[in-house]
Amino acid sequence: MDIHLLYAASTVGAHTLTLDRLVATAAALAALAAAVVGALTLMRRLGRFAKRGPAFALVAGAAGAVVGGLVLATADGGPGTGNGVVGAAAAVVLGLLAVVFGALTRFRIKSV
Structure with a gap:
């Protein structure tokens, strides 16, 4: 049996929405919203x-990063296999960025 046939059978189409892709996309969108709110709050806008x-940036960013990390940890393959790897990686990065923005704003040292 050819190894290429096994690999091709395990991939899904680029536009096929699998459960892993859906979860990773939802986590990435939550982390993106948290990063935007955290950045706007940091800029006082x-x-x-x-x-x-x-608080929203901390909670939603942490949730997005954790869910993205779980999707990455349970993924069977890399990008293009339908496991939501790309969305999960984006969720981790954006979630950590949102946590940093939220923490910087929340624990801002008040000027005298």
């Missing part, structure tokens, strides 16, 4: 939502 921004 959220106005009346500025008090809730750091």
